[in-house]
Amino acid sequence: MKTRIKEFRARHNLTQEELAKKVGVRRETIVFLEQGKYNPSLQLAHDVAKALKSTIDELFLFENQKNDAHHTLKCVV
């Protein structure tokens, strides 16, 4: 799983600490989320998306989503 949390966090000028406090988790959780090393619960994914004024779909990219995007690109080419 890949995430775009870092990118969205930078857009909103938020540090990892600030985002962690906003969603009520420990800083390590945000670090692991950004690295794609933690599969969050639906509730946490929703909270993070809300804090970054985004959607879960925009923030989290799953394997099949990446393949779909690759396939679409191939079809277009």
Added chain:
Amino acid sequence: MKSKNTIKRIEKGRLVGILVVSILVIATGILYSVTTFMKGDNIGAILGAIIAISILAFALFAFRRGNRDLREGYPLHDERSKRVMEKAGYKTFLVTLYLLLAIGFLSEDIIKFRDVSQATSVAVGGMALLFLIFWIYFNKKEI
């Protein structure tokens, strides 16, 4: 829904609880060391003292870190830390079954335990050590 202050108070209480339990475990370790030393088993006494000192160091570290996190507004536990604990817990349980079997088989010929309490101490100590190892492992690994 609990307010932030209530959650903070509960977590502070939990932190104090951890400290109290740690102090009790350390006191037990010291008592064990002293009684073992008085029985003439110096190695057992030294081992007991090392375990008590290690627990003391770990408890102090955990208490300081937890207190700092609470002051800065972070929760003591979140869903990731709880998941790490759960995973470490069930792996420890499974491996402990093998540890107990090994202690049972080996105590027949290879390891000579002084009495049942010594074998129990090894089992409990091993379980604690296994939990620590699994906790560190799952804390670093993708979950």
